[in-house]
Amino acid sequence: MRNLFKIAxxxxxxxxxxxxxxxxxxxxxKLYKTKTCMxxxxxxxxxxxxTYPALAGQNEKYLLTQMQDIKTGKxxxxxxxxxxxxxxxxxxxxxxxxxxxxxxxxxxxxxSLEPAKPKPLDPAPTQEELDAGKAKYKTLGCxxxxxxxxxKTNVASYxxxxxxxxxxxxxxxxxxxxxxxxxxxxxxMLGIIKKADDAAIxxxxxxxxxxxRSAK
Amino acid sequence: MLKKLTLALAVTAAAALVAxxxxxxxPAETPKTWNEGGGEQDEALNLTPNLENGRDVYEVCSxxxxxxxxxxxxxxxxxxxxxxxxxxxxxxxxxxxxxxDNPTMYPFALPQEIGGAQSIADVAxxxxxxxxxxxxxxxxxxxxxHGAQLYKDNCVRCHGETGxxxxxxxxxxxxxxxxxxxxxxxxxxxAGKRRNANPDMVKQIENFTDADEIAVLDYVxxxxxxxxxxxxPGWQNPDFQ
Numbered sequence: 001m002r003n004l005f006k007i008a009x010x011x012x013x014x015x016x017x018x019x020x021x022x023x024x025x026x027x028x029x030k031l032y033k034t035k036t037c038m039x040x041x042x043x044x045x046x047x048x049x050x051t052y053p054a055l056a057g058q059n060e061k062y063l064l065t066q067m068q069d070i071k072t073g074k075x076x077x078x079x080x081x082x083x084x085x086x087x088x089x090x091x092x093x094x095x096x097x098x099x100x101x102x103x104x105x106x107x108x109x110x111x112s113l114e115p116a117k118p119k120p121l122d123p124a125p126t127q128e129e130l131d132a133g134k135a136k137y138k139t140l141g142c143x144x145x146x147x148x149x150x151x152k153t154n155v156a157s158y159x160x161x162x163x164x165x166x167x168x169x170x171x172x173x174x175x176x177x178x179x180x181x182x183x184x185x186x187x188x189m190l191g192i193i194k195k196a197d198d199a200a201i202x203x204x205x206x207x208x209x210x211x212x213r214s215a216k
Numbered sequence: 217m218l219k220k221l222t223l224a225l226a227v228t229a230a231a232a233l234v235a236x237x238x239x240x241x242x243p244a245e246t247p248k249t250w251n252e253g254g255g256e257q258d259e260a261l262n263l264t265p266n267l268e269n270g271r272d273v274y275e276v277c278s279x280x281x282x283x284x285x286x287x288x289x290x291x292x293x294x295x296x297x298x299x300x301x302x303x304x305x306x307x308x309x310x311x312x313x314x315x316x317d318n319p320t321m322y323p324f325a326l327p328q329e330i331g332g333a334q335s336i337a338d339v340a341x342x343x344x345x346x347x348x349x350x351x352x353x354x355x356x357x358x359x360x361x362h363g364a365q366l367y368k369d370n371c372v373r374c375h376g377e378t379g380x381x382x383x384x385x386x387x388x389x390x391x392x393x394x395x396x397x398x399x400x401x402x403x404x405x406x407a408g409k410r411r412n413a414n415p416d417m418v419k420q421i422e423n424f425t426d427a428d429e430i431a432v433l434d435y436v437x438x439x440x441x442x443x444x445x446x447x448x449p450g451w452q453n454p455d456f457q
Contacts, residue, residue, distance in 0.1 A: 039279035039324065050323050083314065083322050090320035094280075097292060 021108070028109025035097045037106070040090070046116035051087075051167035057115035057213060061156040063107040065184050071095035071103075075183040078175050087171065115213035118163045125206050133207025136200050141192050150208050157185060162211035169205035174198070250414045251386055257309035259333035260340070261302065270342025271455050273335045276324050277343075283456040284447070285346040289353035291396025297346035298392070298445050300383035304340035307412075316412040347447035353394035355434025359427065363435030366428055370420050371436070379439040387414075392446075395437035402433060 032038055032045070042048045045056035055063065069075035070088050077087035098106070125133075137143065137150070147153055150162035161169065175181035177193040196204070274285075277296075281287050285297030296304065310316040311325045323329065330339065375381055379391030390398065404410035406421055424432070440446070 036280050039276075049329070080319070083317070083319055085317065085319040090322070093320045094292060097288075097290075 024105050024108045025112050026109075028105035028107070031098065031102050031106050032109055035102075036094050045110050045113050048165065051165060051171065053164055053168045054116040055110045056113035058110055058160055059153060059156050059158065060107045060111040062153075062159045063110050064103055065157060067095070067098075067103045067106065068100070069183040071098075075181060078171065078178070078180045115160075115163055117214045118210045118212050119165055121166060121206065121209065125210065129203065130207050130210060133203040133205070136196075136203050137207060140196060140200070140204070142204065145189070149211050151211065151213055160213070161208050163213045164209060166205045166209035169208055170201055173201045173205065177201070250412055251306065255309065255313060256333045256336060257306055257313075260305045260309060260336040263334050263337040265301070265337045265341030266334070267338070267342055267345070269335065270338035270340070273330050273339040274342050275456075276330050277339065278456065280321070283453040284349065284451065285343055285453070286349035286352075287394060287397070289349075289351070289394055291353055291394040291398075291400065294397045295349050295352055295393055296343050297447075298348040298441060299340075299343055299389055300381055300386075301337075301340040301344045302383050302386050303381065303388045304343050305336055306386050308336050308340065310412045316410060346453065347451060348392050348441050348445050350446045350449050352392045352437065353396060354437040355395040355399075355430060357434060357438075359431040360435050360438070362428070363431035363433070366424075366432040367435050371432065374414075374417070375436075378441075379436055380441070389441070390436050391439035392441045393437060395433060398433045398436055399429070402429060 040049055040052045041055050045058075046054050048054050066075060070091050073092060075088060079085060080087050142150070145154060145158050146161050151160060153160060172181065173193055173196065176186050176189055177196060179190075193201075277285075280293045281296050282293070285295065287293035287295040307316065308325060311318050311321055312327075314322075318325075327335075330336075371379075374385070374387045375390050376387075379389065379393075381387040381389040401410060402421070405413040405417060406424075408418070421429075
């Protein structure tokens with residue numbers, strides 16, 4: 001009987017998944033390619049240029065709120081020393097090309113994608129450095145929200161942080177610690193991240209950036 | 217080829233030859249003159265362009281300026297097809313050298329994305345030969361006679377009878393440009409936010425009212441490029457098919 005339920009449920013789940021979600025993902029992909037997202041975040045959200053984040057396989061809810069917050073100016077970043085403009089400004093300038101419904105489709109599409117492979121660091125970190133980062137990640141308490149190895153969050157509105165570019169991770173942690181990035185749930189993180197100095201942030205970022213989410 | 221193209225497009229993509237909208241941060245310094253030359257600009261100006269490499273470089277630009285170089289009619293990205301090579305070289309070199317603020321385009325203008333001075337020369341030549349959008353974005357169309365008069369009295373001297381500009385003098389072709397884009401640049405030029413603007417223009421428009429601005433830019437957006445420079449409606453750049 002129980003198995004029967006399971007089968008029925010599985011059948012229902014497949015039906016529920018099917019055409020509507022597949023359509024949404026396809027629509028999201030089209031938006032991703034035509035509304036200039038791909039220019040910075042790369043093919044299938046996994047090949048970002050410079051220090052921009054990979055978006056493939058990120059939590060849908062988190063993606064949506066971040067896109068909304070960048071659009072409305074709630075999420076700002078520290079200034080790019082090269083240009084003197086906040087890192088978020090270039091994106092904010094094109095966000096009027098997308099309405100709220102389109103942002104939802106984009107978030108669905110991006111979540112459906114295969115996570116990016118870690119970007120190798122040069123010079124490659126030693127095992128000691130990775131271990132030190134891992135230890136820091138644990139003792140600081142990052143695990144509580146971002147999960148073991150940063151691969152799975154306890155709440156869908158939090159970001160998955162494993163395998164992100166190191167420079168991006170460093171910037172986000174620093175911006176949150178220094179009160180530059182204050183949107184969404186950032187303030188919940190403040191109490192924790194304020195205990196991290198630059199070296200600790202670098203160690204954690206080095207460790208997280210080399211975790212491979214793409215491996216099944 | 218197609219594969220390579222798709223991949224290149226996907227991997228990099230994008231670049232605005234001229235600025236999309238962004239926030240109000242006033243820039244720190246204004247260059248001493250609007251066209252000092254030097255650096256990569258001079259270097260690129262003296263190189264013989266290679267159209268084939270120009271096409272390859274343009275893949276990066278196409279994510280924003282579109283494969284036709286027509287930009288978006290809402291003015292987020294300007295039409296760059298048909299622009300004078302020297303104008304394109306100057307603007308690109310200025311954005312790279314941070315003489316013109318454009319945070320959206322800046323990362324794509326960097327040498328590691330598109331290459332050095334030769335690439336600037338190549339892509340400028342490629343852009344110049346693209347046929348232009350026959351259906352660009354235009355203004356409200358409510359005050360065109362006034363706009364025509366203003367244009368005649370204030371703009372013709374540099375931008376030409378039909379907005380054709382002047383390659384030799386680095387004056388941009390503005391005919392057929394999207395209205396909203398014209399408006400944004402005009403406002404930035406007037407406010408000093410577009411730092412590489414010609415001070416003669418800043419002076420020329422300082423007494424324009426808001427109504428003057430709308431009228432003259434509306435008129436400009438309706439100036440047509442010569443027939444031989446216009447594409448058929450619905451044209452798609454075959455280099456990227």
